[in-house]
Amino acid sequence: MEVYNTLTKKKETFRPREPGKVSMYVCGPTTYNLIHLGNARPLVVFDTIRRYLTYRGYAVTFVQNFTDIDDKIITRAAEEGAEPLALSERYIKEYFQDAAALNVLPADVHPRVTEHMPVIIDLVVRLLERGFAYEVEGNVYFAVTRFPEYGKLSGRSLDEMLAGARVEVDPRKRHPMDFALWKRSRPGEPAWDSPWGPGRPGWHIECSAMSLHYLGPGFDIHGGGADLIFPHHENEIAQSEAATGQPFVRYWLHNGFITVNREKMSKSLGNFFLVREILEKFPPSVVRFFLLNTHYRSPLDFDDTRLAVAGRALDRLRVSARLLEEGLENGRERAAGAEEEALLSELERFKDAFIRAMDDDFNTAQAIGVFFDLAHRVNGYLHRSQPPVRAALAAARELYRDFNRVLGLFPVDEQTGRFVFEEPCFGGKAEQLLELLIAVRQEARQRKDWTTADRIRAGLRELGIVLEDTPEGVRWRVV
RNA sequence: GGCGGCAUAGCCAAGAGGCCAAGGCGGCGGUCUGCAAAACCGCUAUUCGCCGGUUCGAGUCCGGCUGCCGCCUCCA
Incomplete structure (x- = not known):
């Protein structure tokens, strides 16, 4: 299996820390509003990667955090006249609703910042002890100059960053690129006790603390959107490796952006579409198909027309799966003939092709292509052989289920194991x-x-x- | 200004040296049908932004150019 590692900028053979086990951490949402499609892409992408690794027999431990306290949450709460933590709680619930709709499986652990203060504070203490951080008036900063490898993930040096810096320099910082590990809270803001007085964690330290806490240093996969490469993931590496003296993560995976009219969909540009809104117009399976029909590292341009096209494409698979189920009902218990033997051997070929596609840096677009080939082949068989041989169709259905287990396109009835064809908006x-x-x-x-x-x-x-x-x-x- | 990515048919999109350039949507012709729909059969890129180079051989490697996008600031 090959994966593209942002750290080395090339595809590498995937070798997990421990044979047969995969540890992965994906940066989850800051819970101050409903998620938009740009937020949904990493959810669906890393869910699919996780599903595939599981399908390939790895015991996967999947951790995804919630940033349930930070500046944006405090600001938003103030606007709404709500308590920041109550606001977070509300949006965590909303998050799970959207994720479930998109058939994203829950992580093994969903740690929250507010529930891991001791772990976070310990890490800051360790960085201070080792001389990688300093305190100023109740704030603690990471000293980037103490970490010579700073910039290795985003591929730039401190000098280059300074040259292009548009940040206003905080006079309390020793170096302009130093970043906060702990922020002193202002009166009225949520605060936690610490050796430096009441405050809250900086944005980056939580992911280091919680991923190290649950997965330990040198875990396998750390994922997120490409906009997290700098500064978030760069800072995570600096903090984690400075604190532990060990490599932090083996493989860094980053998904490309969702764009609208070729421009990045983002909250600041205001050109975003909430998952909730999109799901009012399109079935969730179509949204999921749309997201997976392009390789995860490529940009993906969104508009309603493209979703509609995705819907027509998905219909082809849906109809095929349905024809298959009908064929199984009408089929005969007959011995396999030449036609069936040919089908069965091609099923093997499709399975190999699917695995080959997914083994190549999780190429879901190509894997979906194989799914279409499979559907086409099965439709052809159904068209030619009436009544069909049940055993051959049963084998085909197993493959549909395998593909679906990984891609998560169709809802499956838990009881019968059959595909659910009609969206629940009707009944x-x-x-x-x-x-x-x-x-x-x-x-x-x-x-x-x-x-x-x-x-x-x-x-x-x-x-x-x-x-x-x-x-x-x-x-x-x-x- | 610094760093990076991408450019494949009408549209979307795989493809990282060598059988005819996946797949989907759309379109065209046919089978089936009361007519449709779906499905099936066939067709729909002598060519991969442009110009050079490496090689027996290049969407695929190297250099240059053009265009688009992103990161450098909260952002998935």
């Missing part, structure tokens, strides 16, 4: 009404009353419900 009485309309139309068709039949079909199409007349009866689906 109950509405579905019964639909069945009634379909029955009426069937009667019209038997009378050869094509006007009535076509009117019902066209009307339903307007509502986004497609009817398909097949020899086995009428099939409907929501588009």
